[in-house]
Amino acid sequence: xxxxxxxxxxxxxxxxxxxxxxxxxxxxxxxxxxxxxxxxxxxxxxxxxxxxxxxxxxxxxxxxxxxxxxxxxxxxxxxxxxxxxxxxxxxxxxxxxxxxxxxxxxxxxxxxxxxxxxxxxxxxxxxxxxxxxxxxxxxxxxxxxxxxxxxxxxxxxxxxxxxxxxxxxxxxxxxxxxxxxxxxxxxxxxxxxxxxxxxxxxxxxxxxxxxxxxxxxxxxxxxxxxxxxxxxxxxxxxxxxxxxxxxxxxxxxxxxxxxxxxxxxxxxxxxxxxxxxxxxxxxxxxxxxxxxxxxxxxxxxxxxxxxxxxxxxxxxxxxxxxxxxxxxxxxxxxxxxxxxxxxxxxxxxxxxxxxxxxxxx
Amino acid sequence: xxxxxxxxxxxxxxxxxxxxxxxxxxxxxxxxxxxxxxxxxxxxxxxxxxxxxxxxxxxxxxxxxxxxxxxxxxxxxxxxxxxxxxxxxxxxxxxxxxxxxxxxxxxxxxxxxxxxxxxxxxxxxxxxxxxxxxxxxxxxxxxxxxxxxxxxxxxxxxxxxxxxxxxxxxxxxxxxxxxxxxxxxxxxxxxxxxxxxxxxxxxxxxxxxxxxxxxxxxxxxxxxxxxxxxxxxxxxxxxxxxxxxxxxxxxxxxxxxxxxxxxxxxxxxxxxxxxxxxxxxxxxxxxxxxxxxxxxxxxxxxxxxxxxxxxxxxxxxxxxxxxxxxxxxxxxxxxxxxxxxxxxxxxxxxxxxxxxxxxxxxxxxxxxxxxxxxxxxxxxxxxxxxxxxxxxxxxxxxxxxxxxxxxxxxxxxxxxxxxxxxxxxxxxxxxxxxxxxxxxxxxxxxxxxxxxxxxx
Numbered sequence: 179x180x181x182x183x184x185x186x187x188x189x190x191x192x193x194x195x196x197x198x199x200x201x202x203x204x205x206x207x208x209x210x211x212x213x214x215x216x217x218x219x220x221x222x223x224x225x226x227x228x229x230x231x232x233x234x235x236x237x238x239x240x241x242x243x244x245x246x247x248x249x250x251x252x253x254x255x256x257x258x259x260x261x262x263x264x265x266x267x268x269x270x271x272x273x274x275x276x277x278x279x280x281x282x283x284x285x286x287x288x289x290x291x292x293x294x295x296x297x298x299x300x301x302x303x304x305x306x307x308x309x310x311x312x313x314x315x316x317x318x319x320x321x322x323x324x325x326x327x328x329x330x331x332x333x334x335x336x337x338x339x340x341x342x343x344x345x346x347x348x349x350x351x352x353x354x355x356x357x358x359x360x361x362x363x364x365x366x367x368x369x370x371x372x373x374x375x376x377x378x379x380x381x382x383x384x385x386x387x388x389x390x391x392x393x394x395x396x397x398x399x400x401x402x403x404x405x406x407x408x409x410x411x412x413x414x415x416x417x418x419x420x421x422x423x424x425x426x427x428x429x430x431x432x433x434x435x436x437x438x439x440x441x442x443x444x445x446x447x448x449x450x451x452x453x454x455x456x457x458x459x460x461x462x463x464x465x466x467x468x469x470x471x472x473x474x475x476x477x478x479x480x481x482x483x484x485x486x487x488x489x490x491x492x493x494x495x496x497x498x499x500x501x502x503x504x505x506x507x508x509x510x511x512x513x514x515x516x517x518x519x520x521x522x523x524x525x526x527x528x529x530x531x532x533x534x535x536x537x538x539x
Numbered sequence: 540x541x542x543x544x545x546x547x548x549x550x551x552x553x554x555x556x557x558x559x560x561x562x563x564x565x566x567x568x569x570x571x572x573x574x575x576x577x578x579x580x581x582x583x584x585x586x587x588x589x590x591x592x593x594x595x596x597x598x599x600x601x602x603x604x605x606x607x608x609x610x611x612x613x614x615x616x617x618x619x620x621x622x623x624x625x626x627x628x629x630x631x632x633x634x635x636x637x638x639x640x641x642x643x644x645x646x647x648x649x650x651x652x653x654x655x656x657x658x659x660x661x662x663x664x665x666x667x668x669x670x671x672x673x674x675x676x677x678x679x680x681x682x683x684x685x686x687x688x689x690x691x692x693x694x695x696x697x698x699x700x701x702x703x704x705x706x707x708x709x710x711x712x713x714x715x716x717x718x719x720x721x722x723x724x725x726x727x728x729x730x731x732x733x734x735x736x737x738x739x740x741x742x743x744x745x746x747x748x749x750x751x752x753x754x755x756x757x758x759x760x761x762x763x764x765x766x767x768x769x770x771x772x773x774x775x776x777x778x779x780x781x782x783x784x785x786x787x788x789x790x791x792x793x794x795x796x797x798x799x800x801x802x803x804x805x806x807x808x809x810x811x812x813x814x815x816x817x818x819x820x821x822x823x824x825x826x827x828x829x830x831x832x833x834x835x836x837x838x839x840x841x842x843x844x845x846x847x848x849x850x851x852x853x854x855x856x857x858x859x860x861x862x863x864x865x866x867x868x869x870x871x872x873x874x875x876x877x878x879x880x881x882x883x884x885x886x887x888x889x890x891x892x893x894x895x896x897x898x899x900x901x902x903x904x905x906x907x908x909x910x911x912x913x914x915x916x917x918x919x920x921x922x923x924x925x926x927x928x929x930x931x932x933x934x935x936x937x938x939x940x941x942x943x944x945x946x947x948x949x950x951x952x953x954x955x956x957x958x959x960x961x962x963x964x965x966x967x968x969x970x971x972x973x974x975x976x977x978x979x980x981x982x983x984x985x986x987x988x989x990x991x992x993x994x995x
Contacts, residue, residue: 256636256647261898263644399989429990432991433976434969434988473970
């Protein structure tokens with residue numbers, strides 16, 4: 179890509195474009211200044227395909243959580259000890275096993291799911307996208323889709339995990355596209371993944387992130403989060419090449435935890451002010467589970483009828499990638515997450531050379 | 540890995556890494572590291588006094604030198620625990636069932652180790668008042684239900700702790716932050732710090748941090764003196780002088796610099812004070828990253844063992860062992876109405892063994908091994924000491940007991956690493972356990988974090 183060639187709109191700042199309404203009036207390609215445009219993540223949550231009453235995907239109903247399971251397992255708890263009841267359940271939670279679940283657990287049974295075809299194949303366990311695309315890999319959905327806490331719009335995880343993306347600077351992930359000639363169609367762009375340092379620019383309510391803010395790159399604590407990949411834009415949809423191991427900091431209720439995605443790739447619909455779509459890949463099962471239970475106590479999980487004990491068994495059972503070289507057990511599980519980003523000016527460290535990596539230089 | 544010889548120097552270390560200008564700041568800081576927090580002289584009844592503890596600052600003690608604690612009312616998920624002002628709730632009764640204060644578990648479940656479970660007053664002896672005792676200032680006398688009288692401070696009944704074995708010990712509780720889903724903890728009490736209006740002091744892992752009363756960190760610049768500031772012009776874009784009111788006067792460790800006509804800046808121990816405009820959270824340490832700038836403490840925490848290190852993580856700096864593996868403390872309070880602690884080797888070990896190894900001591904040592912002390916290690920202080928532990932029981936070992944381990948303890952509780960941390964900087968064990976590690980769980984020892992106030 180030659181970012182120095184003449185681009186009629188490149189000399190105009192994005193804010194100017196937005197505020198003057200040029201974007202709405204022109205059919206000329208949008209070329210970000212210096213061929214670079216940044217987006218900061220404002221929403222992120224596991225993609226869950228839902229029908230209105232859930233009957234299609236969860237014909238057996240929704241799963242029990244810790245409160246319901248406790249009542250079933252220990253109906254005479256007042257004749258029992260803390261070790262025999264509460265601590266027994268906490269031990270199961272913190273030292274989970276892949277032994278068969280003694281209580282019923284309902285996987286998603288429907289044929290449809292959001293997500294991407296991660297392995298390029300159409301297999302018997304794959305879902306079909308609602309648009310008819312076959313081969314969708316999303317086993318996390320199969321595990322969590324019949325758990326109320328993961329279903330929108332008011333599941334406890336939907337609320338807490340997604341809100342944390344906006345509220346917590348620890349989670350302030352962003353992408354920067356480079357070598358962009360045309361935000362609608364470009365056969366090669368670069369993508370850098372950073373963590374930002376700053377709070378989000380919001381509207382007056384403080385709830386809605388707005389484009390036009392700025393974010394300094396976290397080169398201190400977040401140096402290990404930097405990743406680079408490439409991609410292409412077709413009809414305003416960015417599709418990236420997979421990132422081998424993407425680490426997503428995701429602090430929900432005050433515990434600094436991470437998700438690890440293998441072969442992570444974005445599919446985002448781009449505008450000059452937003453980038454919305456999917457983040458898909460294979461989630462490390464152990465990291466997935468620990469990120470959940472370290473942030474959400476059994477109390478919080480109970481509010482969403484999420485049994486950590488049962489969910490771990492389901493995730494392990496449904497894991498479909500990266501077998502352990504010694505045991506053969508799959509260590510990662512296919513997934514897709516709904517992601518929303520808003521445009522941001524990414525502030526590189528002072529003195530950074532053109533094109534240099536801000537972290538490793 | 541950096542050698543760790545003072546628990547309060549993390550910000551200086553950070554600055555060194557950035558600017559390679561650490562030597563003057565480090566030397567200056569070490570020179571002042573022995574300073575203790577000054578406190579307000581408040582009227583006290585006969586027999587009580589004030590002792591300065593390295594971790595907690597000034598605390599009240601009784602005639603035997605034992606630290607005094609209160610048990611403030613604390614909201615839990617399903618009700619309150621602790622004591623309402625003026626109303627003792629800690630008595631000589633052995634409670635037998637859970638209170639159900641913490642969702643989702645119901646009340647009425649039998650508590651563990653009932654044959655050895657202590658009553659509340661066995662662990663927290665009340666501070667009794669003589670029949671002829673009289674109230675003084677905030678010190679008052681409250682009746683107990685058996686007709687005896689108990690001292691109270693600011694209306695909270697007072698106790699000592701059996702965990703304190705010698706004068707100056709503050710091992711029964713801490714003034715560090717607790718809240719949310721923590722147990723209703725006992726808190727050491729003391730006189731207010733001797734600071735002007737507009738400031739506050741808070742206990743952290745690094746020491747007693749000085750902030751504004753809005754909890755903004757205050758900073759000092761090593762090129763400043765009591766009589767002159769080196770921060771003018773561009774410097775003041777982000778470094779905001781802490782302005783003293785017109786009527787403020789110098790007193791003790793506090794003085795005033797008139798940095799320009801009519802603009803008076805507070806000075807503490809010879810250094811003008813600033814806030815940092817780019818701080819993103821209360822009690823921040825971010826402003827000390829720039830060369831020459833440092834947070835201000837009324838007193839520093841005692842140094843951690845010489846073999847320990849500081850490791851960088853995604854969220855900040857943690858304390859780590861000599862190999863660089865993150866160090867964790869175990870925190871526990873039960874769900875009885877007494878809210879008895881269960882994190883000390885003399886407490887029931889049922890909760891800890893459940894969490895660290897599913898009830899199996901061998902698995903505990905695999906997943907959460909003790910931080911063992913080297914044969915020649917020393918350096919004990921009020922925070923850190925080497926204790927002998929029976930790893931099978933988790934309790935203090937008898938003298939010369941076979942199989943006992945010499946391990947480091949923080950506030951008399953053993954510390955651990957996590958078997959699933961694979962490399963320096965991993966904090967995979969943080970937040971393990973019930974209520975995100977706040978009760979019956981494990982927490983990393985944060986020395987610096989920019990995200991969740993982990994140092995508090």
